[in-house]
Amino acid sequence: MDKPELFVDGKRVDGRALDELRPVKVDAGVLSNADGSAYVEWGKNKVIAAVYGPREHIPRHGQNPYKANVRVKYNMTPFCSIDGHGRSGPNRRSTEISKVLEEVYENVVLTDHFPKTAIDVFIEVLQADGGTRIAALTAGAVALANAGIPMKDVVAGAASGKAGGKMILDLGKLEDNYGESDIPIGISPRTKEILLMQMDGLLTKQEIAEAIDLSFKGAEKVSELQKKALKDCYDKKMSEAGQGAQQ
Numbered sequence: 706m707d708k709p710e711l712f713v714d715g716k717r718v719d720g721r722a723l724d725e726l727r728p729v730k731v732d733a734g735v736l737s738n739a740d741g742s743a744y745v746e747w748g749k750n751k752v753i754a755a756v757y758g759p760r761e762h763i764p765r766h767g768q769n770p771y772k773a774n775v776r777v778k779y780n781m782t783p784f785c786s787i788d789g790h791g792r793s794g795p796n797r798r799s800t801e802i803s804k805v806l807e808e809v810y811e812n813v814v815l816t817d818h819f820p821k822t823a824i825d826v827f828i829e830v831l832q833a834d835g836g837t838r839i840a841a842l843t844a845g846a847v848a849l850a851n852a853g854i855p856m857k858d859v860v861a862g863a864a865s866g867k868a869g870g871k872m873i874l875d876l877g878k879l880e881d882n883y884g885e886s887d888i889p890i891g892i893s894p895r896t897k898e899i900l901l902m903q904m905d906g907l908l909t910k911q912e913i914a915e916a917i918d919l920s921f922k923g924a925e926k927v928s929e930l931q932k933k934a935l936k937d938c939y940d941k942k943m944s945e946a947g948q949g950a951q952q
Contacts, residue, residue, distance in 0.1 A: 708883050711869040719877060726863065726875045726923050731843065731930045733851045733938035741852025743934070745844040748877060749834035754844035756852040759822035772816035777826045779803040779841055786833040802838050806845060809891050809900045813846075815855040824854060835878035839864050839889050842901065847931050851938060859931050860900055862891035863923030865916040872912060874919040888913070890920035894928040897921070 711718060721727070727748030736742035739755035746752075762768040779802045780795070795803075806826070814824065826848065828841045839862040846860040865874045868884030876887055886906025892899055899917075908916065 709879055711880055711883065712871070717873065717877075718879060721875075723871060723873045724919055724922065726926060727877065729843075729927060729930055731847060731927075731934040733847050733934040734942070739848070739852075741848045741850070741854070743844045743847035743851060745840050745847075747836060747840040747843070748875075749832060750830070750837055750840045751832040752828060752830050752837065752840045752844045754826060754828045754841070754848040756824065756826050756845075756848040756854070758824040758852070759819035759854070760825075762821060762823040768821040771820055773814070773819040773822040773824050775807055775810045775814055775816065775824045775826065777803045777806040777810065777828065777845065779806060779828045779830075779838075781830040781833060781837065785830050802841065805838070805901060805903070806842055809842060809860055810845065810849065812900050813856045813858050813860055813893065814849065815857070818855060824849075833878075835876055835881040836864050836889070839891070842891050843927055843931065847934055850931075850935055858893040858895045859928065859935075860891050861894050861924040861928035861931060862889065862901060863920045863927060864889040865919040865923070867906065867908060867912060867916075872915045872919065874923050886912075886916075888916045888920065890917065890924065892921060892924045894925060 730746040732744045734742060735744045736755050741756035743754045759773050762774060779799050826845045828845050830837050842860060842862045850859050864876055864887060866876050866884055866887040868880040876884060881887055886908050888904045891901030
């Protein structure tokens with residue numbers, strides 16, 4: 706198969722500028738039977754996250770007497786994309802992303818407040834179109850906050866990389882598949898600390914610095930959407946509670 710064109714008239718194939726995110730939509734509190742939940746649409750990606758806990762850690766021999774264990778299960782549904790995911794159950798990629806997200810959330814959740822417990826984060830990718838791990842990170846972070854779990858910050862992220870010889874923000878599926886490099890980055894918006902950074906492909910030192918700068922700018926925009934989603938959910942609950950009290 707011939708490599709497709711990634712740029713048309715100086716713009717990316719989907720019409721975006723080099724430093725432009727795909728459309729991002731974030732909703733909090735979408736599941737009534739979870740302690741916290743979130744839904745994220747990022748371009749054509751559709752991701753839902755649910756949080757349960759802190760709750761008793763089962764099995765008990767896995768309990769930590771000093772803190773909660775954060776457990777993440779990232780899963781791509783068999784129907785999430787046309788190619789490559791036509792089977793259910795864990796695979797090497799989903800296991801790796803689950804572990805990476807666990808480490809990210811453990812750096813912000815105040816786990817020492819809840820010894821001997823588990824905080825479970827379930828993330829399902831309903832539709833995939835490049836960049837699912839950052840969309841999943843975004844959804845999981847909002848779900849944790851929606852569950853009322855104390856955290857140092859709500860993690861935000863964005864991916865950047867190189868495609869067609871140009872440094873770009875938020876690679877789409879074609880750019881991810883046919884580009885030269887991809888760097889997903891997760892940050893603490895409050896402290897500017899990098900909590901997740903992976904890299905696929907080769908870049909110069911200058912290109913890596915440019916990619917980090919692009920990702921930070923993208924993550925800050927995502928952070929504002931996360932905050933708005935949480936505020937909207939809270940305002941809705943307060944409004945419903947007020948109406949219930951009046952009745």
